[in-house]
Amino acid sequence: xxxRLPDRNTEFSRWYTQVVNQACLADYGPVKGTMVIRxxxxxxxxxxKETFDKMIKNTGHVNxxxxxxxxxxxxxxxxxxxxxxxxxxxxVTHTRLKADEDHGxxxxxxxxxxxxxxxxxxxxxxxxxxxKKWIQSYRDLPILIxxxxxxxxxxxxxxxxxxxxxxxxxxxxxxHATAAEAQQETMDILELYRQLADDYLAIPVITGxxxxxxxxxxxxxxxCIEAMMGDKRALQAGTSHNLGQNFAKAFDVTFQTKDNxxxxxxxxxxxxxxxxxxxxxxTHGDEKGLRLPPKIAPVQVIxxxxxxxxxxxxxxxxxxxxxxxxxxxSGVRVQVDWTDNSPGFKFNxxxxxxxxxxxxxxxxxxxxxxxxxxxxxxxxxxVLAKNEAVEKIPYLLENIQQGLFDQALKFREExxxxxxxxxxxxxxxxxxxxxxxxxxxTEKTETRVKEETKATIRCIPFDENPSGLTCVFSGQPAKxxxxxxxxx
Amino acid sequence: xxxRLPDRNTEFSRWYTQVVNQACLADYGPVKGTMVIRxxxxxxxxxxKETFDKMIKNTGHVNxxxxxxxxxxxxxxxxxxxxxxxxxxxxVTHTRLKADEDHGxxxxxxxxxxxxxxxxxxxxxxxxxxxKKWIQSYRDLPILIxxxxxxxxxxxxxxxxxxxxxxxxxxxxxxHATAAEAQQETMDILELYRQLADDYLAIPVITGxxxxxxxxxxxxxxxCIEAMMGDKRALQAGTSHNLGQNFAKAFDVTFQTKDNxxxxxxxxxxxxxxxxxxxxxxTHGDEKGLRLPPKIAPVQVIxxxxxxxxxxxxxxxxxxxxxxxxxxxSGVRVQVDWTDNSPGFKFNxxxxxxxxxxxxxxxxxxxxxxxxxxxxxxxxxxVLAKNEAVEKIPYLLENIQQGLFDQALKFREExxxxxxxxxxxxxxxxxxxxxxxxxxxTEKTETRVKEETKATIRCIPFDENPSGLTCVFSGQPAKxxxxxxxxx
Numbered sequence: 001x002x003x004r005l006p007d008r009n010t011e012f013s014r015w016y017t018q019v020v021n022q023a024c025l026a027d028y029g030p031v032k033g034t035m036v037i038r039x040x041x042x043x044x045x046x047x048x049k050e051t052f053d054k055m056i057k058n059t060g061h062v063n064x065x066x067x068x069x070x071x072x073x074x075x076x077x078x079x080x081x082x083x084x085x086x087x088x089x090x091x092v093t094h095t096r097l098k099a100d101e102d103h104g105x106x107x108x109x110x111x112x113x114x115x116x117x118x119x120x121x122x123x124x125x126x127x128x129x130x131x132k133k134w135i136q137s138y139r140d141l142p143i144l145i146x147x148x149x150x151x152x153x154x155x156x157x158x159x160x161x162x163x164x165x166x167x168x169x170x171x172x173x174x175x176h177a178t179a180a181e182a183q184q185e186t187m188d189i190l191e192l193y194r195q196l197a198d199d200y201l202a203i204p205v206i207t208g209x210x211x212x213x214x215x216x217x218x219x220x221x222x223x224c225i226e227a228m229m230g231d232k233r234a235l236q237a238g239t240s241h242n243l244g245q246n247f248a249k250a251f252d253v254t255f256q257t258k259d260n261x262x263x264x265x266x267x268x269x270x271x272x273x274x275x276x277x278x279x280x281x282x283t284h285g286d287e288k289g290l291r292l293p294p295k296i297a298p299v300q301v302i303x304x305x306x307x308x309x310x311x312x313x314x315x316x317x318x319x320x321x322x323x324x325x326x327x328x329x330s331g332v333r334v335q336v337d338w339t340d341n342s343p344g345f346k347f348n349x350x351x352x353x354x355x356x357x358x359x360x361x362x363x364x365x366x367x368x369x370x371x372x373x374x375x376x377x378x379x380x381x382x383v384l385a386k387n388e389a390v391e392k393i394p395y396l397l398e399n400i401q402q403g404l405f406d407q408a409l410k411f412r413e414e415x416x417x418x419x420x421x422x423x424x425x426x427x428x429x430x431x432x433x434x435x436x437x438x439x440x441x442t443e444k445t446e447t448r449v450k451e452e453t454k455a456t457i458r459c460i461p462f463d464e465n466p467s468g469l470t471c472v473f474s475g476q477p478a479k480x481x482x483x484x485x486x487x488x
Numbered sequence: 489x490x491x492r493l494p495d496r497n498t499e500f501s502r503w504y505t506q507v508v509n510q511a512c513l514a515d516y517g518p519v520k521g522t523m524v525i526r527x528x529x530x531x532x533x534x535x536x537k538e539t540f541d542k543m544i545k546n547t548g549h550v551n552x553x554x555x556x557x558x559x560x561x562x563x564x565x566x567x568x569x570x571x572x573x574x575x576x577x578x579x580v581t582h583t584r585l586k587a588d589e590d591h592g593x594x595x596x597x598x599x600x601x602x603x604x605x606x607x608x609x610x611x612x613x614x615x616x617x618x619x620k621k622w623i624q625s626y627r628d629l630p631i632l633i634x635x636x637x638x639x640x641x642x643x644x645x646x647x648x649x650x651x652x653x654x655x656x657x658x659x660x661x662x663x664h665a666t667a668a669e670a671q672q673e674t675m676d677i678l679e680l681y682r683q684l685a686d687d688y689l690a691i692p693v694i695t696g697x698x699x700x701x702x703x704x705x706x707x708x709x710x711x712c713i714e715a716m717m718g719d720k721r722a723l724q725a726g727t728s729h730n731l732g733q734n735f736a737k738a739f740d741v742t743f744q745t746k747d748n749x750x751x752x753x754x755x756x757x758x759x760x761x762x763x764x765x766x767x768x769x770x771t772h773g774d775e776k777g778l779r780l781p782p783k784i785a786p787v788q789v790i791x792x793x794x795x796x797x798x799x800x801x802x803x804x805x806x807x808x809x810x811x812x813x814x815x816x817x818s819g820v821r822v823q824v825d826w827t828d829n830s831p832g833f834k835f836n837x838x839x840x841x842x843x844x845x846x847x848x849x850x851x852x853x854x855x856x857x858x859x860x861x862x863x864x865x866x867x868x869x870x871v872l873a874k875n876e877a878v879e880k881i882p883y884l885l886e887n888i889q890q891g892l893f894d895q896a897l898k899f900r901e902e903x904x905x906x907x908x909x910x911x912x913x914x915x916x917x918x919x920x921x922x923x924x925x926x927x928x929x930t931e932k933t934e935t936r937v938k939e940e941t942k943a944t945i946r947c948i949p950f951d952e953n954p955s956g957l958t959c960v961f962s963g964q965p966a967k968x969x970x971x972x973x974x975x976x
């Protein structure tokens with residue numbers, strides 16, 4: 001039987017950890033900072049991955065695979081880039097172990113590498129070293145490559161899915177002939193991220209531009225999708241970078257234009273990661289555990305047969321099989337729990353795992369030709385004739401998908417505050433929530449606000465309207481309207 | 489225009505490298521031993537991956553993800569295991585870089601790890617450390633987990649797809665309550681590997697048992713699928729290991745049986761890798777480049793429109809579009825080459841890339857309602873009415889699939905020799921081919937033969953018949969009939 005969860009209102013962080021654990025999503029690995037993604041959590045990630053993979057293939061992108069290992073010198077070629085990643089690099093220095101009489105198995109000092117190798121924290125450098133070989137003329141452009149891969153950024157303060165030394169992600173790396181085309185690509189991908197979050201994860205997101213201090217190390221501009229989690233903190237759910245010509249210059253990648261000029265290539269990069277699984281939990285989870293949006297749920301309908309003896313079990317089984325087959329034919333991901341556990345245990349377990357719909361059927365339902373349906377999002381139960389249930393379930397799933405989105409949007413709107421005074425600002429940030437207010441555009445203000453309140457500028461939203469606003473901190477005329485929040 | 493390939497008969501190795509390069513399958517990465525899988529090669533791997541992923545899911549397996557990093561001490565727990573992998577381990581020792589006035593970016597000595605970390609060469613150890621947490625009772629068994637991942641085994645003599653420091657693979661790791669069940673799983677997976685090779689890669693394989701000296705480091709028994717490449721060398725294309733209780737003992741993983749006994753858990757592991765892409769090239773390639781089995785080909789039909797001016801191009805396009813749409817509706821992976829290159833260039837390029845069928849159509853074909861089809865496997869050309877072509881193409885693709893398999897099987901049979909004298913043995917091995925002969929069962933014979941001829945025992949085939957045979961080397965009565973060959 002699943003243990004009770006910590007109170008979501010007062011112990012959100014412990015609640016999160018327990019949901020991840022009890023829903024069998026992930027576990028800690030033996031090396032500090034590493035994560036094991038368990039089958040249920042992995043299937044969830046895989047559904048997100050497949051959804052996004054289709055989106056990028058439909059827009060002309062292709063997958064490839066670049067090496068895990070990067071020469072140390074490559075990382076150093078782009079000054080901001082190495083600055084951004086130097087403090088969290090796993091460094092490979094040797095290539096052999098050997099037996100040692102006193103100390104068991106030790107690293108063989110004779111296998112020391114001449115140049116140390118970095119385990120990729122991101123792949124701009126290794127990819128642009130290849131693009132140098134592949135790009136000569138405008139005919140070779142654009143290159144629209146993506147890879148699904150693991151990356152490593154050393155972390156001491158680990159949280160499963162949200163902050164781990166190794167995580168899984170996709171990283172797109174595109175090369176273009178013009179600045180305009182690179183900017184278009186950056187925005188097109190951001191729009192796909194927005195669709196993925198809104199339409200599939202049921203997480204409403206704000207789209208906008210990162211400030212200079214929050215942008216990606218090596219980018220000209222970083223755009224993002226930002227979401228509000230159940231504890232009112234912000235989570236950066238995806239970023240799309242216009243890299244300008246920075247990496248082309250660092251790796252000397254030029255091309256011959258149509259009119260025979262030589263020019264540096266324009267670049268973008270963009271990524272989403274297993275962090276999105278964390279975002280789904282933090283956005284939709286409730287006091288009973290996970291609540292999964294149907295479109296990405298590994299199981300959309302869990303069937304719980306109810307019976308007291310073998311004969312009843314056989315009857316219920318014979319009754320349920322055609323119902324399940326009919327659902328599978330309509331493309332519904334349905335699973336039956338035939339384990340020996342009690343119905344109560346099963347109800348709790350599958351609620352914990354966030355399955356959108358539960359279907360129950362016992363001897364009385366068999367007699368009456370009915371099934372019982374229970375929605376995970378609202379708890380609402382209804383008795384339906386079996387054929388009606390089969391017909392209705394796809395619509396119910398759509399309904400649940402929309403319901404989760406609406407609920408999250410309402411929550412975000414209720415907890416987003418337009419504010420003009422810094423006192424009010426501090427109160428809201430302390431209580432939790434997003435603040436929408438004026439910013440004078442200086443890094444100094446950003447830094448001071450962060451030091452004093454721990455809130456950061458999440459983004460300059462595309463729908464900003466700074467006219468008439470003053471900076472909530474300095475009182476100067478606002479250069480931008482921004483979203484401030486404490487963030488994951 | 490693609491350059492001419494080296495002669496496949498006299499310079500097989502250079503031919504291979506050039507095919508990989510000219511068909512845009514892969515490239516060398518900047519760190520010695522690493523590989524970049526280019527989009528066309530990656531799509532080929534992805535098709536193999538998806539095929540096998542369906543097979544294992546249909547047989548009750550699930551995917552998960554375990555960490556890249558393994559504590560050094562874990563590797564050492566299973567004695568044979570560490571012995572097998574110690575000499576090819578990437579070792580992570582530090583976690584930070586820093587700026588140094590004299591030397592640019594250097595490894596920060598203060599970030600030295602207390603215990604060194606190994607980049608996984610395979611994941612038995614990290615996975616069994618987790619199974620210890622997850623397995624208590626027989627109710628927790630079996631566990632049928634697989635992961636798709638990258639692994640690292642340090643290599644100095646690199647060959648793309650065949651031998652690289654990092655490669656992509658799947659590794660299955662299952663846990664069972666009985667020895668019999670583990671053995672069954674080992675054999676079931678081997679059968680899936682055989683099906684994948686025979687039915688999808690069109691590579692006929694021999695199934696059998698590895699000798700003690702060739703088995704996986706830490707296994708009780710290693711079974712394999714072995715194939716003959718175009719240069720008559722053997723290639724191990726997949727292995728399935730019965731690990732007995734070795735890893736359960738090393739990681740202290742016991743379970744409570746139904747009758748309340750405590751017992752060590754039984755284990756299997758099994759893997760196939762991007763090496764299979766190499767096997768496809770080496771098996772089916774010819775003097776014009778790659779020949780891909782239709783079932784895994786990224787493009788099954790390449791359409792080459794032929795026209796002299798814009799008006800003809802428009803006519804041909806209008807003519808081809810419904811044909812292409814009809815093929816897509818039948819599930820054929822079809823692509824049109826609308827680039828400016830000449831038809832001759834396009835023919836060469838797509839032949840190099842191994843697309844099973846080429847469809848040509850020019851103004852005269854438009855008038856007559858025809859298309860020209862050319863088979864990549866035989867070079868055979870035919871003119872067909874367009875509707876007939878659409879109907880016929882799926883069957884032609886099946887035909888090509890079978891044809892490639894038959895050709896490879898014939899080649900293997902012609903180059904497999906039942907041999908009784910060691911002189912003959914040496915001649916065949918020198919000339920190239922498989923030798924089927926008696927072996928006295930001693931490691932000494934195996935070692936001597938390897939030293940003298942470079943041939944190894946590829947496997948003890950399941951259909952062996954040692955009765956009446958003598959060992960080709962020692963003349964002693966044969967314990968087994970085996971397959972010897974030089975191998976990749």
